[in-house]
Amino acid sequence: MRVNKYQPHLLVLPEDDANRQIANGFILNSNINEPAIQVLPIADGWGKVVDKFKENHISEMRKFSKRMIVLLIDFDENYEDRLSYVKKQIPDDLENRVFVLGVLSEPEKLRSNLGNNFECIGENLAKDCSNNTNELWGHHLLRHNKTELDRMILSVKPFLFN
Secondary structure (H helix, E strand, C coil), rough: CCCCCCCCCCEEEEEEHHHHHHHHHHCCCCCHHHHHEEEECCCCCCCHHHHHHHHHHHHHHHCCCCCCEEEEEECCCCCHHHHHHHHHHHHHHHHEEEEEEEECCCCHHHHHHHHCHHHHHHHHHHHHHHHHCCCCCCCCCCHHHHHHHHHHHHHHHHHEEC
């Protein structure tokens, strides 16, 4: 489903298929306003997420002021450096509408830790956001997202959750 570009909406640019499945699971949560979120095709690597963002989304975000985007990447146990690098690629005028989230290592490790499939993980992450809880977001492979997540929830909760 395509979002309405003139209404507040959130795009999700996933690094790989595992992240795409998590994002799709997030949308499956019954509290999500589905027309306000769209998962984009996978970028095939965290560096390509950055490239696609720069090549395709910066100009579009400037055209559509109600657009926000999540860059959904694996941090591969290199959180500080990778987050710093990605944040430097985000223009100042868009920094309040771009969010960088992901598993500290990789989604497969999170799936193995939890014993759930990726879509179930995504649904539970949405449940946490909707209920203002931190059960799954507090997991040691996800808790590093807290600052970005808090910032994102303030921006997207009014239109993304029913």
